[in-house]
Every structure is written in structure tokens, then in C-alpha cells.
Amino acid sequence: MKSITQNLYRLILCVSLTIGLSTILSAQSTSTQPASAQSGKSAVGNQTITFKVFGVCDDCKLRIESAALDAKGVKKAEWDIQSNMIVVVGSSKMTAQNVAETIAKAGYKSELSEADAKAYSKLPACCQYDSGIEKH
Numbered sequence: 001m002k003s004i005t006q007n008l009y010r011l012i013l014c015v016s017l018t019i020g021l022s023t024i025l026s027a028q029s030t031s032t033q034p035a036s037a038q039s040g041k042s043a044v045g046n047q048t049i050t051f052k053v054f055g056v057c058d059d060c061k062l063r064i065e066s067a068a069l070d071a072k073g074v075k076k077a078e079w080d081i082q083s084n085m086i087v088v089v090g091s092s093k094m095t096a097q098n099v100a101e102t103i104a105k106a107g108y109k110s111e112l113s114e115a116d117a118k119a120y121s122k123l124p125a126c127c128q129y130d131s132g133i134e135k136h
Contacts, residue, residue, distance in 0.1 A: 046075065049088045049096045053079060053103055053110040054129045057136050060108070063127070067106035071099040081135060086110075 053064050061079050068077035068086060073094030079086040088099050100112035107119035108129075126133065 045092065046089050047092060047094065049090075049094065049099065050085055051096055051100065051111050052084045053086045053100075053108050054084055055079065055081065055108055055127065056129045056133055057081070057126055059124065060127050060129070063106050063123075064103055064108055067103045067108070068099055071102040074099060 055061065055064055058081070061081055064079045064086060065077045068074055068079075068088055071088075071090075071094065073090040073092070074088055075091065076089040077086060077099075078088075086099075086103075088094065088096075090099075097112055100110045103110060104113040104115050105119060107115050107121075107123045107127075109115035109120075120128065120130075125131070126136070
């Protein structure tokens with residue numbers, strides 16, 4: 001009986017250690033990259049791209065993120081109004097240039113691509129960032 005109890009204790013200890021290690025490794029592989037990173041790859045095959053896109057308001061945020069999600073391979077997009085930085089997560093099919101060009105077609109310029117002039121002129125007046133309007 002003592003041998004069975006010892007083996008059971010060892011089994012529980014091994015399972016606990018395995019679960020603990022897998023939790024730690026999982027947390028390390030899904031940690032976020034700093035905003036200064038241009039691009040990187042995570043353990044699950046996704047990559048993260050960061051670059052500057054110009055806009056001034058929450059309406060811009062919706063349009064920029066929506067346009068980014070239309071680019072090939074993009075799974076998630078988050079634009080920050082204060083820093084003008086967009087963080088895009090996607091598959092290996094995604095490229096920074098492709099995402100920037102897709103956003104440009106929506107009327108927003110970035111550090112990688114100029115805005116489509118026709119699309120920019122169709123933006124609401126409150127979203128025309130080159131007109132000197134302040135963030136709101």
C-alpha cells in the first residue's frame with residue numbers, strides 16, 4: 001500500500017510540474033512586443049508589424065483599423081490616436097507595405113505610403129488630418 005501511495009504522489013508531482021512549465025512557456029510565447037518593434041514573429045506563426053498612420057479622431061480609428069483588416073493576412077489591427085501608431089497582427093502573408101497601401105486607399109497616409117488623394121478628399125472634414133485640425 002505504501003508503494004502505491006508513493007507512486008501516486010510521484011505521478012501527481014510530475015503532472016503538477018508539467019502543467020506549471022507549460023503554463024510558463026505559454027505565457028512567454030504570447031507576450032507582447034514593445035511598440036518600437038517594426039516586426040516580429042511569435043511562436044504560433046503570426047507576425048506583428050508596427051508603423052505610423054496619421055489620423056485625428058475616433059472615426060479615423062475605425063476607418064484605419066477597418067482598412068487594415070482588409071489587407072491580406074491581417075487578423076488584428078489596433079491604432080492608437082495619441083501616438084498615431086498601428087499594431088497589426090497577422091499571418092506570414094501580411095506585409096507592412098501591403099497593409100500601408102490598403103490604409104492609403106482609405107485616405108490615410110502612413111510613414112510607408114501616401115494617402116490616395118481622392119479618398120482623402122472624401123473623408124469628413126473632422127478627419128482631414130492635413131488641414132491642421134487638432135486631435136479630438
